[in-house]
Amino acid sequence: MGAYFKKVYDVARGLVTGLGVTLRHLFLPSITVQYPHEKLSLSDRFRGALAFHPEICISCEMCVRACPSACISLESKRNEETKKKDLSWYKIDFGKCNYCRLCEEVCPTKPKSVHHTKEYELSFTNRNDFVMDWRPDVAQPAGSDFGQIWARFMAQGQKAGINIKSNGSSTPSDPVAF
Amino acid sequence: MARGPWTVTGPWAPSQSAESIRRRYISSALVLAAFLLPLFVLTILVGEPDKYFHQAHGFVTQWVANKGGPDWIGSAILIAVPCMVVLTLIQVLPIFLVWWEMKIAAHIQVRLGPMRVGRFHGVLQTIADGIKLLLKEDLVPAGADRWVHFVAPIVAVAPALVCFAPIPLGHAGLAPVGLDVGLLFVLGVSGLSVIGLLMAGWGSNNKYSMLGGLRAAAQVVSYEIPRVISLLPVVMWAGSLQLGEIMMKQSGAWAGFLPKWFIFYPIVGQISFIIYLISSIAETNRTPFDIAEAESELTSGFHTEYSGMKWAMFFMAEYAYMFLACALGAVLFLGGGNPLHSSLGFIPSYVWFFGKTFFLAFLFIWIRWTYPRLRVDRLMEFCWKFLLPWSLANVAVAGFLFLLRMR
Amino acid sequence: MLSGPSFETKMERVSETEMLLNMGPQHPSTHGVLRVVLKLDGEVVTGAAMDLGYLHRGVEKLAENRTYGQFTILTDRDDYLCAMLNNWSYALAVEKLLKVEIPQRAEYLRVIVGELNRIASHLLFIGTFGIDIGAFTPFLYAFGREREMILDLFEQLCGARITYNYVRIGGVSNDVPDGWVEKARKFVAHMRNCLKEYDDLLSYNPIFMDRTKGIGVLKKEMAISYGVTGPNLRASGVPMDLRKDAPYGIYSKFQFTAAVRQNGDCWDRYMVRRDEIAESCSILDQALEGLVAGEIMGKVPKANLRPPAGESYAQLEGARGVLGVYIVSDGGLSPYRLHLRAPSFINLAMLQDMLKGWKVADVVAILGSIDIVLGEVDR
Numbered sequence: 001m002g003a004y005f006k007k008v009y010d011v012a013r014g015l016v017t018g019l020g021v022t023l024r025h026l027f028l029p030s031i032t033v034q035y036p037h038e039k040l041s042l043s044d045r046f047r048g049a050l051a052f053h054p055e056i057c058i059s060c061e062m063c064v065r066a067c068p069s070a071c072i073s074l075e076s077k078r079n080e081e082t083k084k085k086d087l088s089w090y091k092i093d094f095g096k097c098n099y100c101r102l103c104e105e106v107c108p109t110k111p112k113s114v115h116h117t118k119e120y121e122l123s124f125t126n127r128n129d130f131v132m133d134w135r136p137d138v139a140q141p142a143g144s145d146f147g148q149i150w151a152r153f154m155a156q157g158q159k160a161g162i163n164i165k166s167n168g169s170s171t172p173s174d175p176v177a178f
Numbered sequence: 179m180a181r182g183p184w185t186v187t188g189p190w191a192p193s194q195s196a197e198s199i200r201r202r203y204i205s206s207a208l209v210l211a212a213f214l215l216p217l218f219v220l221t222i223l224v225g226e227p228d229k230y231f232h233q234a235h236g237f238v239t240q241w242v243a244n245k246g247g248p249d250w251i252g253s254a255i256l257i258a259v260p261c262m263v264v265l266t267l268i269q270v271l272p273i274f275l276v277w278w279e280m281k282i283a284a285h286i287q288v289r290l291g292p293m294r295v296g297r298f299h300g301v302l303q304t305i306a307d308g309i310k311l312l313l314k315e316d317l318v319p320a321g322a323d324r325w326v327h328f329v330a331p332i333v334a335v336a337p338a339l340v341c342f343a344p345i346p347l348g349h350a351g352l353a354p355v356g357l358d359v360g361l362l363f364v365l366g367v368s369g370l371s372v373i374g375l376l377m378a379g380w381g382s383n384n385k386y387s388m389l390g391g392l393r394a395a396a397q398v399v400s401y402e403i404p405r406v407i408s409l410l411p412v413v414m415w416a417g418s419l420q421l422g423e424i425m426m427k428q429s430g431a432w433a434g435f436l437p438k439w440f441i442f443y444p445i446v447g448q449i450s451f452i453i454y455l456i457s458s459i460a461e462t463n464r465t466p467f468d469i470a471e472a473e474s475e476l477t478s479g480f481h482t483e484y485s486g487m488k489w490a491m492f493f494m495a496e497y498a499y500m501f502l503a504c505a506l507g508a509v510l511f512l513g514g515g516n517p518l519h520s521s522l523g524f525i526p527s528y529v530w531f532f533g534k535t536f537f538l539a540f541l542f543i544w545i546r547w548t549y550p551r552l553r554v555d556r557l558m559e560f561c562w563k564f565l566l567p568w569s570l571a572n573v574a575v576a577g578f579l580f581l582l583r584m585r
Numbered sequence: 586m587l588s589g590p591s592f593e594t595k596m597e598r599v600s601e602t603e604m605l606l607n608m609g610p611q612h613p614s615t616h617g618v619l620r621v622v623l624k625l626d627g628e629v630v631t632g633a634a635m636d637l638g639y640l641h642r643g644v645e646k647l648a649e650n651r652t653y654g655q656f657t658i659l660t661d662r663d664d665y666l667c668a669m670l671n672n673w674s675y676a677l678a679v680e681k682l683l684k685v686e687i688p689q690r691a692e693y694l695r696v697i698v699g700e701l702n703r704i705a706s707h708l709l710f711i712g713t714f715g716i717d718i719g720a721f722t723p724f725l726y727a728f729g730r731e732r733e734m735i736l737d738l739f740e741q742l743c744g745a746r747i748t749y750n751y752v753r754i755g756g757v758s759n760d761v762p763d764g765w766v767e768k769a770r771k772f773v774a775h776m777r778n779c780l781k782e783y784d785d786l787l788s789y790n791p792i793f794m795d796r797t798k799g800i801g802v803l804k805k806e807m808a809i810s811y812g813v814t815g816p817n818l819r820a821s822g823v824p825m826d827l828r829k830d831a832p833y834g835i836y837s838k839f840q841f842t843a844a845v846r847q848n849g850d851c852w853d854r855y856m857v858r859r860d861e862i863a864e865s866c867s868i869l870d871q872a873l874e875g876l877v878a879g880e881i882m883g884k885v886p887k888a889n890l891r892p893p894a895g896e897s898y899a900q901l902e903g904a905r906g907v908l909g910v911y912i913v914s915d916g917g918l919s920p921y922r923l924h925l926r927a928p929s930f931i932n933l934a935m936l937q938d939m940l941k942g943w944k945v946a947d948v949v950a951i952l953g954s955i956d957i958v959l960g961e962v963d964r
Binding site for chain 2: 604606607612613614628715716717718719720721722725726729730786787790792793795796944945946947948949
């Protein structure tokens with residue numbers, strides 16, 4: 001009989017302890033953020049979308065060979081005056097990209113002509129949009145670090161009616177914009 | 179890593195700082211206070227609503243009599259208006275209860291929960307969800323028993339609405355119908371809903387649904403027994419089955435300070451309340467007794483194959499029963515519309531009633547988001563081998579105590 | 586009346602009083618796309634058959650036309666909950682072929698990230714096991730709070746949160762950033778406090794113990810004969826832990842005990858993982874203390890890595906059991922044949938026998954307690 005009441009007491013105590021834990025958490029601040037309004041800061045090593053800089057690229061095709069999923073392709077012409085290769089076009093298919101940094105690691109130029117950015121909001125409505133195309137004769141948007149990826153995002157944001165500040169931020173400073 | 183001159187200085191807003199969290203919490207609290215305080219003052223100034231109703235009713239009856247109209251109109255108003263008010267209340271309350279559950283669950287889980295719709299902490303989220311459910315396609319699975327599938331949600335939700343008839347939503351005069359067998363009526367009618375769950379399980383032509391329906395039937399029928407027996411001491415003590423009278427019996431105080439609520443009756447009151455709470459949670463199919471839905475086992479149990487408003491009706495029935503269980507608990511154990519102390523009597527009785535009910539609802543939600551789920555056979559064992567003997571022993575002890583006091 | 590299409594052939598016929606219940610591939614608690622066909626008598630399981638392969642990507646075949654360096658990123662996607670350990674097991678196998686010396690700092694970093702990733706994997710187990718049993722809240726604590734801290738640490742270290750590509754052939758890819766070691770120390774201290782919280786909320790919750798104690802008992806003999814490894818085996822009372830029994834890397838330097846429980850039921854499988862988190866914390870303390878300065882990459886050619894012809898098998902203690910990688914090299918740029926010994930797949934095999942006689946609710950508990958990752962099962 002005593003053992004029975006002991007058991008009932010133990011079970012009740014175990015249950016009440018659990019209630020205590022959840023009650024304590026009820027008053028703790030939240031660990032989540034309201035995503036489009038608030039964004040967590042990313043580390044400097046974050047492997048986001050790749051950016052490319054055609055003016056630095058020497059068309060050595062190291063990145064093409066390093067890529068495990070063959071998402072990088074480029075074409076170049078031999079320039080007879082400078083004895084160097086001139087880039088015709090450079091394409092990255094973000095639908096295939098593994099975000100593994102192997103291309104950035106093998107890139108011989110200094111600074112790296114292909115490198116990861118902190119851009120992670122890559123969603124498109126068309127499969128073809130995943131293929132990013134860089135050409136040396138198309139100017140990079142001034143003041144932007146992200147090459148054409150970012151320019152494209154800005155254009156998309158403008159279409160969607162998001163208030164884009166002149167500094168290139170798509171983070172609306174006031175939540176009313178949504 | 180060696181990086182280019184393009185060190186990333188981009189559009190990434192800094193993570194929320196401790197200060198911004200604090201600011202948000204304070205502003206939320208201020209908005210809440212700014213909204214609730216005037217409301218509270220207003221309720222105190224207005225007082226009990228039934229006196230206005232009776233004045234208006236007297237006026238209309240007089241007016242009809244003066245015009246030479248039939249005299250049944252007066253009594254028809256007396257019945258119809260409170261019923262309409264309660265029906266509306268029961269359909270609006272789930273909207274609030276669901277939002278409240280979402281928020282409490284979120285904060286227990288250190289999340290934020292709905293924050294968008296309605297500006298302040300997603301207060302209009304459930305309304306948006308309701309509109310979504312209204313617009314959803316109504317799917318009936320191939321091979322389903324169409325009529326059973328169609329009728330099941332109605333059978334489940336109708337008793338839940340009827341049950342509120344004898345509940346005094348404040349002092350005794352605020353009950354829509356002053357039934358003499360009020361408690362018996364509530365317990366009897368609320369048991370009918372399980373037929374709807376069983377029909378849903380059978381009519382869906384889905385094995386998960388059928389298992390869920392069978393589990394629901396077994397569970398609800400079993401837990402009805404300890405639930406009813408746990409209420410016996412209250413009835414014995416009050417000497418009445420009319421909910422208003424049971425509530426009136428609990429006005430006043432023991433030893434000057436302890437409110438004369440049944441939950442404070444030594445030993446018997448607490449055991450009754452705990453058994454009532456446990457079996458009520460089981461009756462309403464909520465975790466830790468949600469084996470009928472059992473998301474991780476039976477996907478959604480009996481309402482797996484329901485969508486749109488049919489599903490919403492099951493949902494409404496669930497929350498109406500949760501509110502019913504809380505309201506009944508408030509009336510029977512926490513003194514219903516009686517104030518905590520007679521000096522607080524200036525606050526209208528329905529505020530007390532709803533305060534206590536929502537406190538019990540908070541208990542329900544708190545328990546739901548803390549515990550794991552019991553297994554089917556252990557659930558039955560718990561009912562028959564633990565709750566039932568304890569509630570029977572409790573009735574015996576209660577009888578003994580009341581006999582001693584009568585001497 | 587009730588019959589299943591192809592599974593009648595796998596199981597003996599379904600009698601009049603039984604029914605077939607198709608659990609998965611779309612089901613909340615099959616942890617991915619596993620399909621289990623259950624034969625039920627009321628709620629009691631009388632037979633079970635597994636159907637695998639919904640997530641098959643042919644990783645082993647893909648290895649045959651990837652270079653050695655490129656294949657590391659595919660091991661990330663094999664068991665995506667402990668990708669560091671997968672990287673490491675593959676790196677061990679290639680290093681065995683190359684006979685290359687690994688710098689001490691790289692070895693320490695491997696131990697640190699490996700143990701952190703083991704904790705992350707077990708935290709996810711605790712969370713999802715809670716959901717299987719019906720408790721939603723522990724998931725948000727273990728998965729949403731503590732595991733995110735580990736992922737933040739990994740993000741600062743190598744830039745990715747799930748697929749790290751961090752442990753490379755010959756060393757590791759990045760050195761720790763400033764202040765990372767202090768952050769890791771803080772996390773370890775925090776993790777120890779959280780274990781107490783999980784105990785209060787879940788481990789010693791009477792309902793949880795009622796649902797898991799004595800359920801799905803895996804006998805010691807059965808576990809050994811099925812080739813079960815990892816926490817599932819240690820829960821059955823076999824103290825086999827490769828970190829102890831066949832130390833790889835620098836594990837012989839650390840003081841720790843392998844977590845062992847005796848009964849082999851669901852609760853023991855849960856508690857072994859809970860204890861392992863504590864053990865990993867103590868290993869982490871020692872490793873963070875002993876982290877030496879130096880190089881992080883051994884002398885391995887960056888491009889055109891051609892290991893000598895031959896074969897090698899390397900194994901390590903993964904979060905789910907013995908993670909083995911077998912490589913046959915023909916001296917070329919890519920492996921001639923590569924095989925992954927996936928512990929989840931081997932642990933899953935015993936499920937058919939384990940499920941018999943238990944209820945539907947227990948099926949979920951047993952399946953959850955084995956802690957499979959379908960990415961690794963189907964490869």
